[in-house]
Amino acid sequence: MGAMFRNLSTIGLPLSGRPSELIELALSFGFDSMDIDIVDFQQQAEVYGVEHARRLMVSARLKSGMFHLPLDLGADDEAFDRDLALLPKRLELAHATEALRAAATVAPTSADHSFKDFFELHRKRLDTVGDMLAKHGIMLGLAIQPEKDASEGKGGQFINTFEGLLGLVAVSHPSIGAIVDTWALHVTGEGPDMIAKVPKGRIVEVRLSDAPRDVPGGDLHANQRLLPGDAGTINTAAVLVQARDAGFDGPVTPWADRSAVTGRGREKIVKLAGDRVDAVWREAGLPIVPRWFMPVAKENATVFGEPMVAGTE
Secondary structure (H helix, E strand, O other), X not given: OOOOEEEEOOOOOOOOOOHXXXXXXXXXXXXXXXXXXXXXXXXXXXXXXXXXXXXXXXXXXXXXXXXXXXXXOOOOHHHHHHHXXXXXXXXXXXXXXXXXXXXXXXXXXXXXXXXXXXXXXXXXXXXXXXXXXXXXXXXXXXXXXXXXXXXXXXOXXXXXXXXXXXXXXXXXXXXXXXXXXXXXXXHHOOOHHHHHHOXXXXXXXXXXXXXXXXXXXXXXXHHHOEOOOOOOXXXXXXXXXXXXXXXXXXXXXXXXXXXXXXXXXXXXXXXXXXXXXXXXXXXXXXXXXXXOOOOOOOOOEEEXXXXXXXXXX
């Protein structure tokens, strides 16, 4: 069994910039992998070829972390079928760049379906998608949106607890798993022991966040999601221990709302996130393997021949 690794997501933090800049930051601050934007990667690969599109990650020896599945599982048939038709090529490219873990978020409500019908629609669609994923050895992790503001006034309730998510995963294709999210568990009031209930080998990603001390989990809004360690409310180390004990060996990703990192430069955000993940790693008793190469981010440095301006938005 492999070991968990530290993953940087430009959606999870959120960050923007040229790939060379972001790769430099990931390398500088202890990350082992980085998420891939599969739609952008496809555009690059179509113009320049797959090897060229991959070159920065390969040069940096950074693993591919997660990629967002460009498909809305709850969309109407026309939109779903249109995106599904594009999926085989995208999965082929994901495999080519060794991005073997994808993420999708399950809608917490449905205005058009009963719970039973929406559940069955998801199960059928995940069966179709699962067959496509399996051809390329890719796992899809499902995440939930448990916050009240994600559901209020938006139709009948669907899946907005981890236990509910596991009910869907349990009847889905073997290539479908769950994303363990410390924030979501805190919002729903479900403990780290829930992780042991995930079917074996079906944890796809672990996301680490914190929450304000003075707000009950059930009253939290998505924009209150903090970087791990910001408030010390969520015991992220306990979640990592449970994930390790469940045999998880995939990406661990710091995740925060944009408002939690506003006003800090990119370099500061990535450094802080890297430090916080390392602190959780140590608290959980996990070994930190030094990277093969530890650059120091500097103003106006270059990486792989491209200019990289550190600390800018």
